Amino acid sequence: MEPRISLITLGVADLDRVTRFYEECLGLPRLETPPSITFFELGKTWLALWSSESLTTDAGLAPEGSGFRGFALAHNVRSPAEVDALLAHVAACGGTVTKPGQPTDWGGYSGYFIDPDGFLWELAHNPDFPHV
Known part of the structure; x- marks a missing residue:
């Protein structure tokens, strides 16, 4: 593969x-x-x-219950300020911020939101991530 x-x-x-x-x-x-x-x-x-x-x-599967699905999608941005701005924008559009942006133990900055159907997203600034 x-x-x-x-x-x-x-x-x-x-x-x-x-x-x-x-x-x-x-x-x-x-x-x-x-x-x-x-x-x-x-x-x-x-x-x-x-x-x-x-x-x-x-x-070929049966539908299951709701709740945390065991994964998160992630979007990396250029700065901590961009994380905060995007989280605020998402909240204004009906998303639910589950964790506001904050410094991480790996040297970056991140927060989380849930989209209107319950999918978890991380918004992060990782100064070492090459694809932004």
């Missing part, structure tokens, strides 16, 4: 609501797609939003 991720698909409860959040609040570039799925291009990786029911059916 080549070392890359081509597509991340999030199974969501309300496709229209979550699509609006990612497009209007986070400003992700939306691709033209059929009404049953939404794609955003993130460089060489795409983010897909698809109904939870459709995703679990497609994967």
Whole structure:
């Protein structure tokens, strides 16, 4: 397997609501797609939003409960001030800040939010991360 991720698909409860959040609040570039799925291009990786029911059916799985899903998506920015500004913007758009920006034990600065469908995101400034 080549070392890359081509597509991340999030199974969501309300496709229209979550699509609006990612497009209007986070400003992700939306691709033209059929009404049953939404794609955003993130460089060489795409983010897909698809109904939870459709995703679990497609994967041959039964839908499970809610709560922490055991992973977080992360977005690195250029400065601690940018972490704070983006967290404030996300909160104003309906996201839930779970941890405000603060210095980390690894020498950076980060905070967390949950999108309208419960997916956890870390916003971080890592002075050693090469891809910002």
